Amino acid sequence: MEAIWNWVNENSDLILHYALQGVIALIIFFIGLKLAKLSAKLTIKAFSKRNVDKAVGSFVANIAYAIVFAATLLMALSQVGIETTSFIAILGAAGLAVGLALQGSLSNFASGVLIIMLRPFKSGDYIEAGGKAGSVQKIEIFSTELRTPDNKVIVMPNSSIMSGAIVNYSREKTRRIDLVIGVGYDADLREAKAVLKSVLDNEPRILKEPAYTVAVLELADSSVNFVVRPWVETQEYWPTYFTLVENIKIALDDANITIPFPQMDVHLHKDQ
Missing domain, CATH: 2.30.30.60 (SH3 type barrels.)
Structure with missing residues (x-):
């Protein structure tokens, strides 16, 4: 124990020097950590003031945080006497090895940059x-x-x-609803078409321009299929879709026009 105290007394100046350097390095690190977080917040705030998409602001803020944090770490290491030049070289070599091992992560980073650039x-x-x-x-x-x-x-x-x-689905202001409505072969096609048009005309969310389309699509196995294609504002797509399906069924029922189930006619011939 006495030998330890003697060594401490003999090297007190050196111990004090390194202790002071360590304290300064810790102060630099924690201040830098606060600055990294602050830089990320200021970046998001600056982007939001300019009405830039918040997803872009978040991405750039993450990059700003990483840059400030890396610079802070290098400054703290330099303060305790570690040669940052050689450390950067070692870090670069290690980064190359890690990069080869984490090609998927680097691909994700590159893809993130492309998302921000191409929007x-x-x-x-x-x-x-x-x-x-x-x-x-x-x-x-x-x-x-x-x-x-x-x-x-x-x-x-x-x-x-x-x-x-x-x-x-959200980039354009308008979207087209595509419905296929089948009616029985015994139905009056002109009446069925008129019923479908009346449902569309009574729906206020359907746009006048572009005009809707109601036409015979095909003569299917069990039904005559109409295509019903109205245009609506994008945010009104699903509410209008659900309303149209319900109202079309009700209107066809009121007009005694059947929507047939899939069926098959079987003809039996008696062999004489």
Whole structure:
């Protein structure tokens, strides 16, 4: 124990120096951590003031946080006497090895950059991509968060979104509803067409332009199929869709026009 105290007394100046450097390094690290968080918040605030899509602001804020955090870490290490030049070289070599091992993550990062640059969708859009569908909540560095209509959260890798087709249901202001309505072969086609048109004319959410389409689509096995294609505002698509299906059924019933079940006629011939 006496030997330890003697060593401490002999090297007190050196111990004090390194202790002071360690304290300064910790102060730098914690201040830098606060600055990284502050820079992310200021980035989001600046983007929101300019009415930039919040998904883009979130993505850029994450990058700003990562840059400030990395700079802070290097400054703290330099303060305790670690050569940052050699450390950067080691970090670069390690980064190369990690990059090769994490090609999927790098692909997600590159895909995230492409999403921000190409803007195939924005926050709030309802999209279908990678076999999933939902409203875009935010775009992160490696993933994009979607929220389904039944309030489930889907976190999708950016690479899976950019590797296939992206269907954006919200970009255009209007959408077309496509319905196929079948009536029996014994029905009066002119009367059935008039009934379908009357239902569309009485629905106020259907747009006058472009004009709707009601026409015979095909002579199917069990029914004569009409195609009904009205246009509505995008946000009114599903409410109008549900209302039309119900009102068409009621109107056809009132006109005594049947919507037939799938059926097959069997003819029996008696062999004499």
